[in-house]
Amino acid sequence: MMVFIHGGVPGITPYASGPHIWGPLPKNARTVSVSGQTVDAMTQSVRKAIEGKCHLVGHDLGGLLALNLAIEAPQLVSAVTAVASVAAAPSGDGVPNTTLAHPPKPLGSRESQRWALERVSYSHAHVSEELVDACVAAAAKQSPMTLKAYEDEFVPSVMKAKSRFYEVCRTDGIKVPCQVIWGSHDPLTTLDQGLWLFRGLAQKQRVAQFHVINRAGALPFREEPAAFFQVLNAFADGI
């Protein structure tokens, strides 16, 4: 069973992510809804939602949650795929990424959602009316994280989780097979960041792979779904 974990922080990430962001999934897949104000709380929300041993596929923040769960409970995880996981990738002393700096207000509007989805993509072709509808509906349902909670709780929890993750990579290693999938034209990150995430994993985990999907941005599973599932399924076949 593959479990798909979305990324995004309600009220902070300009497009409203959620299970809908993945688009059509194969039969052996299911999605989870992430909740909580910290990485640990969000990880627990994923842990409660899964049944049996799963291949966790996490997008952005979802990738960090998947890796966090693989550290905490490797018996529940058969493999991890981290997709465009800027949240898990090293970012030391980088300059701010301004891709989503000035979204149109209000944030939950169709205009704002479309603007953000197009900004994080290589091409706007995948941003359908259906996707915009789903994002608007998700934004209306979500409880936005306050700026205070974001700054006081969430961001420190990300730094703590990343620090623990890279310590484990250096010492005991992540105990399950891992792969990193990156979009070649992700406006939110660089290829180098993805490669350094892979390098971290590769220190102690023999079964580790890194893949680049061409002409895709931060949502490679939407922009190039055939290539994305080709890579994902090949990894599942090979392990």
Add this chain to the structure above:
Amino acid sequence: MRLPEGKWLDVDSIRTRYYEAGQGEPIVFIYGGNFGTGDSASSAYTWSENLLPLSEHFRAIVFDKAGQGETDNPKNDDYTMAAVVRHAGAFIRAMKLPPVHLVGHSRGGYAATRLALENHDLVKSLTVVNSGTLSPGIGTNEVVLAKPPYPAGTPECVRWVYQNYSFNPDVVTDEWVDAVMFTLAIPKYQESVRKMGAEKLGTKLFLPQLAREKRETLQWLNEGRLQRPVQVIWGFDDRTAVIDRGIELYNMFARHERRALFHVINQSGHFPFREHPKRFNALMRRWVESIA
């Protein structure tokens, strides 16, 4: 794992050894190395972990390149990469294959790419594996494999060379060493060693011609002439063709081809298809299925 029973085919008057199994979409593998090396010798055996597993889904074919393995040496002392590429193209034509999924490793990655650039009608997709010969920049074979500490042509030397290519030295099995020793002992192969070494065709002919044609090949890639789906697969720990060179090569392909993928396999040296055959074969299977 061993190859199926070998067959022979006359390819432009060059007696050519090849191995095939399975049915369906044709995959043709081109291994690396070149004729006339005395401390190592590639042959069709290089793909022994891949041919039969992939033949469960496709028609998988490996042939010995001109002057390598059991195939005849090039005619008229044409010890050049151009002759190798011509022979490879002629082999695919002689086999009467529909457009093939071409897989080239190392020097074979260069040959496969050049073949595709010169014969688009023969090629459906291209896979390049750890090819320092094709990728821009310089190779580090001469650094990593300088002066083996054993006499050339001995099993100890062969084992040392392939172990230094690999991440895990244990992947260099006795069977692999035996396959190399078999090739080294063939009289026509020894002739190629004399031609390339004592008669200096290696430094006078093969390397200068390859360098000139590599410049042209990279220019063609930069111009977008490949025009076929392409994937690059790289062993992360290859010290002879380091990962940065794989990234640079992938970027050249990806500039012009939407269907361009890059895959990196951890704890693998120069031969990811031998160090991690199950995952390599899974990548190949899903790739061919996606193109077919």
